[in-house]
Amino acid sequence: MNTASSERPPVSSLARRIHGWSWQAFPIGMGTGAVYVVLSGLHHRSQPVIVIETFFFFLNIALFTLNSTTLLLQAILYPRQALRLLKDPVKGIFVPLVVLSLATIIIGTINYAWPTGHVGSDFVYALFWVYTAFAVFTCFPMLMIWFNNPHDLSHFTPAYAFLVFPMMLVGVVAFNVLKVMDPADSRALGVLLAGYFFQGLGFFMTFIYICIYIIRFTGFLEGHQANGAFVACGPPGFTALALINLGSRAREILPKHDLISPTAGEIWFSASIMAALMLWGLAVFFFFFAALPYWFKLHKHLNEILGCWALTFPNVGWIAAMRLFGDIFKVRGFYVTHAIMAVIICLAWLILFVLTLVAFWRGLIFHSKDEDVIKDTLPEAVEEKDDDMSIYDRKPDHHHGRDISGPNMV
Structure with missing residues (x-):
């Protein structure tokens, strides 16, 4: 019998879960937020639909709280693991997703808490600047970490754009905030300009990432990387949505402040x-x-289910924009297609949520090995030799739900 193994301290199931948690948990909440954001744009909303939206809003808050609390516990109990996730040039790209999750909660707050009087316009205005500051102070450090490491272009996917996504979403948050503000309020002009500024910054930076992805294209993305192809829908889709809504707000705000010209808005x-x-x-x-080759390129492994959440939230922008085109051009086809895509998003969420629960129950995700937990628990623990290997040399560990052979990303 191995003496070292017999003397190894016991590791609880909860400890393995906390140690194995990662920032890749936030796409689950973002996918949940995608449901009520898409449903809230339906041309005809019945009371049952509004109830469903509200349920998903509170579920999103619960998921956000769970993820944030677990990662905080990880940072307290296993600081080496928490720091490892932050500095990892691959896994670190998921850190900004906490900001994106907050964006969906702010949008839900405006849609469901403001009409009922639970929050006021001043509170919503404060949330906008909190989100903007959170986005900037999260994205820039992670960008510094990412740019400080070499990256193999053969593994490049649009998911690297997650590092800039939160700043791009400032424009989306801005037009939602402006819905509850008086156009004559001088603060509304600040929100409008900040929305355009960060939307442009975020879009063009993410577009550069997408250009790199297209240039290095040597075939359709395979395995878990096939999910990353859907991320490319996000920047143009959300920017289209933001431009229409910000432009609509500019029609009201610019004339109220007598800026540029009477017809500027x-x-x-x-x-x-x-x-x-x-x-x-x-x-x-x-x-x-991304969709046409998806089923044939995807590896059907439950340990890679988290990446599949990219089927939901990156598509929200262009789907929601269809409803606006229906209003602008009076084309019923936009409304019908929007409704069909809303149903598809709901079905995708249901399937992914069930499969994620199954993977979690089987220990295929958010689950560390005993030796990894012990290594980060003991003061004298040192990193094993294979931890110094390049991320591109590592081999997949399918049994424990981790594929570290390359950028395991959505």
């Missing part, structure tokens, strides 16, 4: 529609470009 809105329509076309192209 109308010009901004008209230009936004044209630009949004072109970006929407690009997002739809990326969607079909």
Whole structure:
């Protein structure tokens, strides 16, 4: 009998879960938020639909609290593991997703808490700047860490753009905040300009990432990377959505403050529609470009289920934009297609949520090996030799739900 093994201290199931938790848990909440964001844009919303939206809103808050609390416990109990996740050039790209999850909660707060009077416009305005600051102070350090490490272009996927996504979503949060603010309020102008500023910054940075992905294209992405192809839909889709809504708010805000010219607001809105329509076309192209080969390229392994949540939230932007095009052009087909995609998003969420629960129950995700927990628990523990290997040399560990052979990302 191995003496070292027999003297090894026991490791509880809870300890293995806390140690094995990762920032890749946040896409589950983002996928949950995608459901009520898409449903809230339906042309005809019945009371049962609003009840379903509210349920998903509170479920998203619960998931956000669970993920944040577990990762905080990990940082306290296993600081080496927490630091390892932050500095990892691959796994670190998921850190900004905590900010994206907060964005879905802010949008839900505006949609469901503000109309009932539970929060006021001043509180919503404060949330906007809290989100903006959170996005900036999260993205820049993670970008510094990412750019400080070499990356193999053969493994490059659009999911690397997650590092900039939170700043891009400032524009989306901005137009939602402006819905509850008086256009004559001087603070509304600040929100509008900040929304355009960060939307442009985020979109063009993520677009550069997508260009690199297209240039290095040597075949459709396979395995867990096949999920990353859907991330390319996000930047053009959310930017199209933001441009239309910010342009609509500019029609009201700019004349109220007598800025640029009397027709500036109308010009901004008209230009936004044209630009949004072109970006929407690009997002739809990326969607079909990812969807058509998806089933044949995806590895059907439950230990890679977390990556499949990319089927939901990156598509919200271009789907929600369809409803706006229906209002603008009075084309019923946009409403019908939007409703169909909303149902598909709900079905995708249901399937993914069930499969995620099964994978969690079987210990295929969010689960560390005993020796990994012990190594990060004992003061004298040192990193094993294979921890110094390049991330591109590591081999997949399917039994424990980890694929570290390359960028295991959505």
